[in-house]
Amino acid sequence: GQQLNQSPQSMFIQEGEDVSMNCTSSSIFNTWLWYKQDPGEGPVLLIALYKAGELTSNGRLTAQFGITRKDSFLNISASIPSDVGIYFCAGPLWGNTPLVFGKGTRLSVIA
C-alpha cells in the first residue's frame, strides 16, 4: 500500500533540546495528522493540518503542512522527559478513505 516515509527513524536527544522530524510521500495529501504514542498506550492525536502551507502549534509542538502537499514537519521545542514516545504522521489518500500511517519516529530524551 501507499507509504509515508518518516525520518529519522529514531532520535536520542538531551532534555531541553529542540527536535525536528518530517514525513514525506510521493502522493499528494489533503490532510496531515501527527500522533504520539506513549509506551504501552494507543496513539493520541497531537495536531491536524488541513491546508497547504498551514503552520499550527499545540504548546511546545509546531507542525507544518508542506506547500507541495507531499510533506509535513513536526517540531518540538525545549524537550522534556515526557516527550518520549513514538511520533506518527498519517493522512487519508483522498476523501474519507482510511488513514495511511508512517512507520514512526522513536524519540528518547536523556535527562
Add this chain to the structure above:
Amino acid sequence: EAQVTQNPRYLITVTGKKLTVTCSQNMNHEYMSWYRQDPGLGLRQIYYSMNVEVTDKGDVPEGYKVSRKEKRNFPLILESPSPNQTSLYFCASSSLGHEQFFGPGTRLTVL
C-alpha cells in the same frame, strides 16, 4: 467520557484456538478500524468499516475476520490463530475517517 475500549488488554493463547478481541466506542462514530503494530513495521491496517454492515480489507487482512452488526462494536476474530499473529492490536474510530481515536491496545501472544 468519550472513549474506545478493547478487551482483553492482554491475551496468551495457543495455535488454532479461536479468539475474539472486542472493540466498542461511545462516540457514535461511523468509521472503525483495526490495526496491528509490530516492531519496525509501524501501524498496519487489518480491516476497516465505514458503517454498519460495511467492512473492507486493509493492508494485512489474512487470518482475520471482522463484523459490524452494530455501530458501536467492531470485534476482531481470529478463527485459527498462528504465532505470526502475535502482535499489539489497536482499534480506532472516527466520524470522518480522519482524526481517529485509538483504543488502549490488546497485546496478543500466540504460542
